[in-house]
Amino acid sequence: MTYPLSSDHRALQARVRAFADRFLIPHEVHAELNDGAFPDGAEAAARAEAARLGLCAMNMPKALGGSGLSTLEQVLVSEQIGRVTNGLGWLVTTPARCLAEVATEQQLETWVKPTIRGERHECYAITEEEAGSDVDAIRTTARRDGGHYVIDGEKWHVTSANQADYLVVQAKLADGPNAGTHALFYVECRAPGVRFVRTPAYSHTYAHHHPIVAFEGVRVPEANRIGAEGQGMAFTHDWFRYERLMIAARCCGAAERLIEEATAFAKGRIAFGQPIFDNQSIQFMLADSLTELWAARLMVYRLAEAHDAGEDVKILHGQCSMAKLYGSEMANRVADRAVQIFGGRGYMRENVAERFFRELRVDRIWEGTSEIQRSIIAGQLAKRGQEALIG
Ligand SMILES: Cc1cc2nc3c(=O)[nH]c(=O)nc-3n(C[C@H](O)[C@H](O)[C@H](O)COP(=O)(O)OP(=O)(O)OC[C@H]3O[C@@H](n4cnc5c(N)ncnc54)[C@H](O)[C@@H]3O)c2cc1C
Incomplete structure (x- = not known):
């Protein structure tokens, strides 16, 4: 390696390479022929080893239970995980930083910390049929109703929604002083009004699917808003x-x-x-x-x-x-x-x-x-x- 990496960085690189070589790469062909699944028992072993190596929530602060790796360290980990096919490396997790940065005490306990501990899983619902590259064109709305918002819309390509407990949904505010700006919301996958429309097949063979998810009058408390209105x-x-x-x-x-x-x-x-x-x-x-x-x-x-x-x-x-x-x-x-x-x-x-x-x-x-x-x-x-x- 010609880049001047410290001995600690090289050691991290070697540890993650060994992890990928031993716990992930041997299962690729099985996954390819079995809808992206690990063979029996192999996923639990890989998860345990990833946790032991501090690869879960590697970008999250140590104070919240994450690994608190520097960006260079995260890049070294991601590079080694990138050597693996079939999304088997996705047990190395990196929840969005904003979730921790602006979390209220209740959000920390309900979503952020359990996600860092690997007990709960999130997915991100931003893209829509008519709004991909042009994110500002989203039509999903969040309308104020007392201490709640009511969310309506449909999201496409929601990666990992089949394995998630909750969604981070981007919506446009329909009314109020910040009407027309964006906000993010925590929405439980099982909340009334959340409907998995269908799961299209994609080119890769991953256990993580990318369903289309509809939100039909989904009521979420104000406390589920991530940060302020307009920050989405x-x-x-x-x-x-x-x-x-x-x-x-x-x-x-x-x-x-x-x-x-x-x-x-x-x-x-x-x-x-x-x-x-x-x-x-x-x-x-x-x-x-x-x-x-x-x-x-x-x-x-x-x-x-x-x-x-x-x-x-x-x-x-x-x-x-x-x-x-x-x-x-x-x-x-x-x-x-x-x-x-x-x-x-x-x-x-x-x-x-x-x-x-x-x-x-x-x-x-x-x-x-x-x-x-x-x-x-x-x-x-x-x-x-x-x-x-x-x-
Ligand atoms: C497997 C998969 C997983 C995904 N996971 C998620 C997810 O978890 N959550 C989520 O929210 N989204 C997800 N996405 C959505 C992804 O981010 C979008 O597909 C992507 O941003 C492109 O949007 P689009 O598909 O609507 O393409 P469009 O925006 O319709 O673009 C179509 C074509 O037009 C081109 N184009 C558009 N605008 C311009 C321009 N101004 N100049 C030049 N060319 C332009 C594009 O480059 C492209 O070639 C996922 C997509 C895939 C395929």
């Missing part, structure tokens, strides 16, 4: 920024695994009397992949350190877009080349390249598509100039 969009932007960096980190891990496995295969596979690795065409694919991985990794590590140093959040916003854009597109190129290197084997679902080829595609879509990242970056370039963004 700022919380979502904070979450996007964080997730974009972690997606970039996971993409680096995926690329690392693909390069490792494709290189090993290329060295062992004999065609026309020699390892296919000896062909320049194969070497060039691996060389391009390694070079691009290094560039992405340097961006991710540097950006994580910038977060830890408390650098200007407006600049970090543009830089997170760059890391997510480059990292996700890099990993997709690497996966495509890996499939090619594996040949027919690369088209088999038991092959890691085939799985990543499908799974990594969404990293160019969720938490803001590549086009949206580019427009954020271009907007920042126009507003702040090159030097502010890349030094």
